[in-house]
Amino acid sequence: MALPERWDLEVDVAVLGSGASATTAAILAADNGVEVALLERADFVGGTTALSGGVLWLPNNHHMAEAGIEDSREDALAYLDSLSLGMMDRDLVETLVDTGPEMLRYMEENTPVSLHVFEGYPDYHPENPGGKPEGGRSLDNDLFPFEELGPWAERINHQPDAIFFPATMLEIDTKRVDDVPPEVMAERRARDMRSTGQALAGSLIKGCLDREIPVHTATRARELVLDDGDAVVGVRAERDGADYFVKARKAVVIASGGFEWNEELVKAFLRGPMTAPTSTPENEGDGLLMAMGAGAALGNMSEAWWIPGIHVPGDEMRGRTFARLILAERTWPRSIIVNRQGKRFMNEAANYNAVGHAFHTFDPNTFEFINLPAWLIVDSLYQPPIARHNVGPDAPDWIRRADTLAELAAQIDVDAAGLEATVTRFNEGVARGEDPEFQRGVSAYDSYNGDSLQKAPFTTLGPIETPPYYAAQIESGALGTKGGPKTNEKAQVLRATGGVIPGLYAVGNAMAGVTAMVYGGAGGTLGPGMTFGYIAGINAAREPDHIA
Ligand SMILES: Cc1cc2nc3c(=O)[nH]c(=O)nc-3n(C[C@H](O)[C@H](O)[C@H](O)COP(=O)(O)OP(=O)(O)OC[C@H]3O[C@@H](n4cnc5c(N)ncnc54)[C@H](O)[C@@H]3O)c2cc1C
Incomplete structure (x- = not known):
């Protein structure tokens, strides 16, 4: 849409969604010196990420090295090449492999995000070239104390009957949880320490709150605002039943998940029937529709993280x-x-x-x-x-x-x-x-x-x-779809007719998935999602102002 008559909110970078890819992008944009806001459709934050196991798959990560598990860029690329079926974009795959470890270090050093090797969790095709039958690339979350979230603790997305047992997935899977002394368990309970996707979403939201990044919930992004030169300069959202116009001087980052809850889009694009979405029900492909409206090239549209x-x-x-x-x-x-x-x-x-x-x-x-x-x-x-x-x-x-x-x-x-x-x-x-x-x-x-x-x-x-x-x-x-606007190595959205759409980024399940048909290992969606969130945040902050 063209420029509105008024703006209700003005920022440098508007990030749509509040899952792992959105919050990572927002944190990196803020750390690179620009004003950021998160717009989240639901009343809750954290998206599917908060419902998930929270595991990240990141080849060649530093926790593997610390644990004495060997990995290399070459092995990681050989593994993904062996599963590509000619469908992966090699440049994006290399970007994932090269930037994933950097993203992990950055997030652990600068936010409460904290993970450990998920010992013994094999890659999903472990016998393929470069595969890891003994695991190491999959990382499990340390416990995160929800007491640190204040009033936001109540607002992290969860299933209605969720039980928050204060032990890591690794402790449960290896039965080490039986050795946790009762007084330690009692302290974990007292501090509302949570594991898995709750820990990941909680620590990422804490990272946003620490930076005073405003999180606008119940704000559904609907349409991109374009200037005369077709650069993206803002978003029309819906809030309290009315239009809410957000100026984004530098960029909009689409991180609003997949389209698995939109039956029309599922029928239009997926390769076969998909009747059982397990993700957060707000993921109806709004980001995809917005990108299509702005002329984005699309990729990987027939694929999902099947389960x-x-x-x-x-x-x-x-x-x-x-x-x-x-x-x-x-x-x-x-x-x-x-x-x-x-x-x-x-x-x-x-x-x-x-x-x-x-x-x-x-x-x-x-x-x-x-x-x-x-x-x-x-x-x-x-x-x-x-x-x-x-x-x-x-x-x-x-x-x-x-x-x-x-x-x-x-x-x-x-x-x-x-x-x-x-x-x-x-x-x-x-x-x-x-x-x-x-x-x-x-x-x-x-x-x-x-x-x-x-x-x-x-x-x-x-x-x-x-x-x-x-x-x-x-x-x-x-678990979610993984087709959407195609991007380059900077997470900039490509235009269907060539070049990039200035000021538009896409990450996570909203982007054309980097690993094509493949799920590399446990964490195979969140690892790439956060890596490209990291890349998008940095590059969005470096954009020139497309509007005064
Ligand atoms: C039970 C379960 C377990 C899983 N375990 C793992 C795991 O251990 N490791 C792994 O890698 N993957 C796992 N997954 C998959 C993983 O959770 C998702 O692929 C991942 O969370 C997607 O992240 P995202 O940031 O792209 O989207 P999401 O986390 O889904 O966030 C998208 C956000 O955008 C919001 N939104 C939607 N439309 C709009 C709009 N118009 N305007 C504003 N906001 C909007 C949504 O409300 C949501 O908050 C699991 C999934 C499930 C269901």
Whole structure:
């Protein structure tokens, strides 16, 4: 849109969103000497970042070196090259690998952000060239005391039934939490110390508050304001039901997440069905629409950070039904996932993003996505909860139960003979300690979320043989989409007709994802998101004034 008659707020850099990429960009812009404001649509801050595991994937980071784990630029690039399928922009990948470690050091030295190596968490394709089967690139958050956030502690985004257990993911996964003395636990509770995405979002928001960066919540950015020369000079937002015009003398940074909650955009762009978004429901692609309106080139539009999800009746966040991601559920022994033919169609224990691609297999004869709907099938000795609900006599109705596989198949409209044959074949393989069809349990990754008391492949392989049997419907879901405006190495948005759009930056899930179809390892979205947030903040601050 053209210049408005009035401005309600004037800053140098306006950052849209308040997740990890937005707050990192805002902090860097402020540290480079300019006036910044965050505009956040929700009443809460932190976005999906605050709902997340908060893990960052950063190859060649200094915590690895301190822990004696070797890594190099060459290994990191070899790894990403091996997964590129010709779709990654090599310049952006190099920028990610080169700047990620610098970003981490900067954030740890200048903000409360503080992480440690997530010991033993393998890369998601650990056997690929340059992959790390022993982990090191994935970083877990230290605990962050929410008492330091004052009134903002109540305003960090969270799911309605969230429980904030004061232990790091590493402590929980390695069972070291059992060794934490009770008095230490009591102190952690007293200080409201939180882990995972809460720690990351909390420490980033604290970094913004320490710099007195104003955070305008309930302010939904809708349209970019362009000058005569098509430079971006501000934003039209909506606030209290009225237009709210924000002048951004130097730049606008779009960091408003993906478009996974916008059904029209999902249908228009994603490569196949995606019915189970797990992110914050405000992510409706406003940033994408704004960038399109300004003439941005788009990239990676068909991709998402795929993850299988389950809709549990009653799970709502701000009036929208969200899905729970499933991880241990499909990795633990005594579980498989089947399609309507009762057939398995993938290594269920593979990383969620790769597994997500298998939902989009298309049958030209029947003209169907043959692997949707899909069902998780387990037996009565299966141990982990399914989306927080245990199997057994008290299982809720949405977890179907039957004494025979044929009866279960009839309940869920799956071919009974197909299911019985699949289970027989799977169990025969398990008895030999192998999965000849899909090699489940072969990769180091397959064991990570399985039964750690067993040895691979029995960390993930176990027979489905003890009735009653249970089934839960699995949907094609996403942690977020990762298509959007294309950027250069400075995070400047490229114009569809060539060159850059002056004064416009895009980062995080709002930008065309740097790693194309791939999820490099745990933290594979937040590591790149913060790295390009860091780059955008620095470069936005260096822009000339595009408007007086
Ligand atoms: C359960 C779960 C666990 C996860 N664990 C991990 C993990 O451990 N590691 C990892 O790397 N990734 C993880 N992810 C994915 C990760 O959380 C996201 O990819 C990441 O947070 C995206 O960051 P972002 O800054 O781009 O967007 P977000 O954090 O989603 O922030 C976007 C913000 O923009 C706001 N917004 C939207 N529209 C507008 C508008 N018009 N105007 C102003 N503001 C707007 C939103 O309200 C939101 O606050 C997980 C996701 C989930 C759901």
